[in-house]
Amino acid sequence: MMSSTEKQISFTENWFKQTMDTLQNEGTWVNLGVAVIKIILILFVANLVIRFGKIAIHNIFKIRNLSPLNTSERREETLSKLLDNILSYVVYFIALMMILSVFGINVQALIAGAGIVGLAVGFGAQNLVKDIITGFFIIFEDQFSVGDHIRIGQFEGNVETIGLRTTKIKSWTGEVHILPNGSITQVTNFSLNNxxxxxxxxxxxxxxxxxxxxxxxxxxxxxxxxxxxxxxxxxxxxxxxxxxxxxxxxxxxxxxxxxxxxxxxxxxxxxxxxxxxHGIKVPYPKLVAYSQGDQPK
Missing domain, CATH: 3.30.70.100 (Alpha-Beta Plaits)
Known part of the structure; x- marks a missing residue:
């Protein structure tokens, strides 16, 4: 019978031998090189898609400006930034799934498991869901847009960004206030009318x-x-x-x-x-002084 120490030494020797055999195998390096090339190509294509996608989004808004149904500049800037962010999130998520598949990970099982976990987390993430729903209606109803001067509660300033979860307001003294959209119940917009x-x-x-x-x-x-x-x-x-x-x-x-x-x-x-x-005088302070012996008339 082998002792526990001998078993551990034997396990270490076998693991070291298998590792060395794997590293000395030419096929291992070929597969690793192919995987690295695939990952580089995936990231390169993802960046190209994001870059050209953003160009296409901004060109679409430029074309809308030429039509009689164009929207205001403030709304266009808000929507274009939001679409840019959504495009980046979607493309990078797809790229991540493709990279995981390169390493032999079952992406379908991973997504199914993530869906179950997400369902469980969703019950405890009610505030997050509220923020996203409120942010959607802020943008959909055009309550305020990027560049507007607004007041939300005790915070007042220009809108820097509007996301599906948070809104950033920059005050005139330079502070940036980050507010969850779910906490926005009343908004005063100073930029809609003259x-x-x-x-x-x-x-x-x-x-x-x-x-x-x-x-x-x-x-x-x-x-x-x-x-x-x-x-x-x-x-x-x-x-x-x-x-x-x-x-x-x-x-x-x-x-x-x-x-x-x-x-x-x-x-x-x-x-x-x-x-x-024109010699028209504006009022200025006057001081009337009386001496002790003077009697006012």
Whole structure:
């Protein structure tokens, strides 16, 4: 009877001998070389399919732009990126299955086993399924697209990417917020319609109000030609309030989406300059001091 130590030594010797015989066999290296060549060809063809597939996707959207049924640029960019990702996932999955088959692995049995495992995992992955379904409806209903400025809860910024599972929002200070699509219940989209700039201009008491209105109106007529963010001529509504120190005029201007802040700053600057040119004063703080012996009348 052989002891356990002798059996282990004998097993090691047999394994080493079989390994050396395999490595010295010319057919082993031929098969390995053929397998490596097949894998390289599979990866090469997969990359070609992905590259030409992406080109075809973008060309399809270019052709749609020439048709009367073209979609908006924001939606096209979202759909093209999504289709690029789906194409990459599908092609790489097929390539992986082909590589496994090169090594003699039964791919059909592997896929069948993965389906059973996936079914079991699916019961515990309800949040993932919810994210994917919500992401599909976000894209299908065009709730928002890449490049839109939106607010979701406490997060606000420009949409960087939209996937079937997550959405990335970049705030104006540079932070990127990654939100699961399933958590998106309410969205405020600031990029769908034009914005409105509201500007209040103060005029000092004692100034010629009719002259001030005429000067401001003449300025506003010229402003759309100077600022492409303005979609129409700004409108002087008239006196908004009369405070103890000033008379406040209100101006409204329709602008491109999310351009109201820059347009309002430009309007304030131009109105101030034109009022100064015509000698119309804006209100400024006044300080009245009394000496101890003076009696106010």
């Amino acid at each position: 914005s409105l700039a509201v500007v209040d201009i103060g005029i000092a008491y004692g100034e010629d109000l009719e002259k001030a209105e005429r000067v401001i109106d003449e300025l506003l007529i010229k402003m759309p030609a100077q600022n492409e963010d303005l979609t129409k001529t700004p409108e002087l509504l008239g006196i908004q309030t009369m405070s103890p120190t000033e008379i406040v005029y209100r101006i409204i201007a329709e602008t491109l989406p999310m351009k109201q802040a820059s347009a309002a700053r430009l309007i304030r600057k131009e109105v101030k300059l034109v009022l100064d040119q």
